[in-house]
Amino acid sequence: MIRRLALGLVVALVAWLLAASSGATVTWHGDEAALLRLSWVARPERIEECRSRTDAELAEQPAHMRQARECRGGSASYRLAVTIDGEPIAEDVLEGGGLRKDRAIFVLQEHPLQPGARRVQIRFSRVEPSDRPVDSADVRRGAVPRSLVLDTVVQVPAAGVVLVSFGDSAFILKLP
Amino acid sequence: MIARVERGVRRLLRLLDCAVHRLSDWRFNPLHQSGTIAAYLLLVLSVTGLYLIVFYRVGSPSESVQRIAADPWLGGWMRGVHRYATDVFLLAAVVHGFRVFGQARSWGPRARAWVTGVVLVGVGLACAWTGFVMAWDTFGQRLAIVGARLFDVLPVLSEPVARIFAGDRAMPSAFFFLNLFVHIGLPLLMGIGLWLHVSKVARPVLLPPRRLQWAVSAGLVILAVVIPAPLGPAADPLRLPAATVLNLSSAWWLPLAERSSPWLVWGAAAMLTLLAIAVPWLARRSRSETFAPSVVDPRLCTGCDQCTQDCPWGAITMVPRTDGRPTLVALVDPALCVSCGICAASCAPMGVGPEGRTGRHQLFRARTELLPQLREGTVDSRIVAVCCSQTDAMVRKHFGSVGARLHEVPCIGTLHTSVVELLLRQGASGVFIAGCPPRDCAAREGPKWTELRLFHDREAELQERVDRRRVHLTVAPAGLAGETLAEYANFRDAVRALEGPEVEDDVDIRLLCEPLEPEAGT
Ligand code: HEM
Ligand code: SF4
Ligand code: SF4
Numbered sequence: 001m002i003r004r005l006a007l008g009l010v011v012a013l014v015a016w017l018l019a020a021s022s023g024a025t026v027t028w029h030g031d032e033a034a035l036l037r038l039s040w041v042a043r044p045e046r047i048e049e050c051r052s053r054t055d056a057e058l059a060e061q062p063a064h065m066r067q068a069r070e071c072r073g074g075s076a077s078y079r080l081a082v083t084i085d086g087e088p089i090a091e092d093v094l095e096g097g098g099l100r101k102d103r104a105i106f107v108l109q110e111h112p113l114q115p116g117a118r119r120v121q122i123r124f125s126r127v128e129p130s131d132r133p134v135d136s137a138d139v140r141r142g143a144v145p146r147s148l149v150l151d152t153v154v155q156v157p158a159a160g161v162v163l164v165s166f167g168d169s170a171f172i173l174k175l176p
Numbered sequence: 177m178i179a180r181v182e183r184g185v186r187r188l189l190r191l192l193d194c195a196v197h198r199l200s201d202w203r204f205n206p207l208h209q210s211g212t213i214a215a216y217l218l219l220v221l222s223v224t225g226l227y228l229i230v231f232y233r234v235g236s237p238s239e240s241v242q243r244i245a246a247d248p249w250l251g252g253w254m255r256g257v258h259r260y261a262t263d264v265f266l267l268a269a270v271v272h273g274f275r276v277f278g279q280a281r282s283w284g285p286r287a288r289a290w291v292t293g294v295v296l297v298g299v300g301l302a303c304a305w306t307g308f309v310m311a312w313d314t315f316g317q318r319l320a321i322v323g324a325r326l327f328d329v330l331p332v333l334s335e336p337v338a339r340i341f342a343g344d345r346a347m348p349s350a351f352f353f354l355n356l357f358v359h360i361g362l363p364l365l366m367g368i369g370l371w372l373h374v375s376k377v378a379r380p381v382l383l384p385p386r387r388l389q390w391a392v393s394a395g396l397v398i399l400a401v402v403i404p405a406p407l408g409p410a411a412d413p414l415r416l417p418a419a420t421v422l423n424l425s426s427a428w429w430l431p432l433a434e435r436s437s438p439w440l441v442w443g444a445a446a447m448l449t450l451l452a453i454a455v456p457w458l459a460r461r462s463r464s465e466t467f468a469p470s471v472v473d474p475r476l477c478t479g480c481d482q483c484t485q486d487c488p489w490g491a492i493t494m495v496p497r498t499d500g501r502p503t504l505v506a507l508v509d510p511a512l513c514v515s516c517g518i519c520a521a522s523c524a525p526m527g528v529g530p531e532g533r534t535g536r537h538q539l540f541r542a543r544t545e546l547l548p549q550l551r552e553g554t555v556d557s558r559i560v561a562v563c564c565s566q567t568d569a570m571v572r573k574h575f576g577s578v579g580a581r582l583h584e585v586p587c588i589g590t591l592h593t594s595v596v597e598l599l600l601r602q603g604a605s606g607v608f609i610a611g612c613p614p615r616d617c618a619a620r621e622g623p624k625w626t627e628l629r630l631f632h633d634r635e636a637e638l639q640e641r642v643d644r645r646r647v648h649l650t651v652a653p654a655g656l657a658g659e660t661l662a663e664y665a666n667f668r669d670a671v672r673a674l675e676g677p678e679v680e681d682d683v684d685i686r687l688l689c690e691p692l693e694p695e696a697g698t
Contacts, residue, residue, distance in 0.1 A: 007200050010199055018260060018263055018264065019403040021263065022423055025419050026421075028416075028419065028420065031418050033416055034416065037343070041339075103334055106335050106336055108338055163414060165344035176414035
């Protein structure tokens, strides 16, 4: 009888432990934690160095390849600077994806924030090449504007995410 | 070093076994049945999963799961059983892995079972991961984000997968569809994995006894009804819940992973996996003496085919002879043989077995070591207690103190019945044989074959002329030394009541063929 009782108790204890471990509660951070999340996709501009071909050069080409201008270049890189309440939080230079860095730039960053009124400044601007020739052109339809700026005061909710994304040539701010 | 770890694991499992045996019937000790319980739970998970899938919607994952969980009839507890069965499955698989490791059953021909076992646990964890993501509560969301971050450091996609969860656009239902696809696909892989896992063992036992199946199923249902499986609030990408549910059996690593760099997590996971997969190489022994593969003596083999039927590892086949005799001859594949020695007791002419452990060697040992002690003495002191060396050390120690002659064997399934006959006809008043619980036999089928050979005429059977009243077969479960010794005392009393055995001076155990005496000293 006592053995049965003990067995019942042990089985109940094991089952309870199982349920407790299956649905344990874990505290990840205090209630006050909040986050600034930057998430967007931007197509970088293409910076090209172009020059006009001479008549002699053109004559060397087959008739169907006689283009008056010859361009070489690459995709621009961008500087992303984040400042919260005047204090710089992050500064990165971002390049396009892919081997030739000509694919979209994917931004995904998270920075801790304190709840309350916070001044959030985000600058996403093209890094200008220092040796840029005068005879150059920037081409790409749908590319991100040369410089994007967000400078605003946000009421950051406790345990909330302030999401900054990008669309229609401007930053979009989203709160919970 | 590894042998010491094995011993430590064995000791720990023995302690647990002792506790279970004190409280319940050793025949249903779930620790002995952990492998079959894991396999049974795969079935339970498939059945409950099929039910849940009918009500799951990839377009509204969290709402559909909340609805299932709120269903007081079937849905709520089906989900609970599915959830708790996952926990028990992982636990059972790990216990089973530790058990075979502790019994030094992780290397040699068992390496495939070991490695596929490790893979099965890994796939089980991945499957649990996708399952929690399906529910899309705050815990599932955390798991998904960590998974995406781990994936994103690999140079596979240029767009970070973690952006899906950023909240700037609605969660694509394609993600939940893919997740569901993986959640269903992985169990199919596990089915193939399980088949590979047991592909080298003969007659694998895949399910626990009926009573245990019922107990496990009823336990899961009761638990699911009494403590419904927890479900957090629906995931919201713009909310940071301070606390969430954490399933410890499958996601114990999550808090560590969130605080570490993805490369560190990959590194740690790779190291752990490599270590687990390397166990068969770390634990391997020299294949001589204790672990020498079995060999067939073609001069003795009559081609009866019995050893091929008894070998628990399917390591013996019958092949044509080269000496002109009309029968086939047995051939052991050393790459499959785990050196358990079971075949030695299956062969009436004693023509097979690992070197030093064949029937002939056993007879030689009995003649030289045991018989001289049995010539005189009381009835009690002439009872031979044959004990598997894997049984509880306490039992073996006590046999000496109650006056029995202890005769240790590597497994009772290796004991040739001719040894029992020889002992009884040359002075032993009784033979008491104590083995391990059948589902805990390191040689898999030792107790089963022994019982059939002693009492049910399975080859190589104990001859009819042997008085069965003087032979007793029992199980000596860990922690029940008292019960085993009490059983021994009953047997001793029964033997005392019999008339003293007639000692035959010249016993001819040359039963079927000319036995070849092993060289002296072997
Ligand atoms: C994940 C679920 C698992 C299931 C369902 C499972 C099931 C089984 C079954 C049914 C057997 C055959 C038992 C018999 O008939 O004797 C077996 C044998 C074995 N398992 Fe597992 N197992 C699992 C995981 C593991 C793990 C994690 C390991 C070790 C890392 C492992 C190592 C082994 C070994 C070495 C054997 C052969 C033992 C022997 O017969 O000597 N298994 N398993
Ligand atoms: S049991 Fe013995 S006699 Fe029969 S096939 Fe095997 S080795 Fe040959
Ligand atoms: S020792 Fe005999 S029974 Fe055991 S695996 Fe080898 S051949 Fe099979």
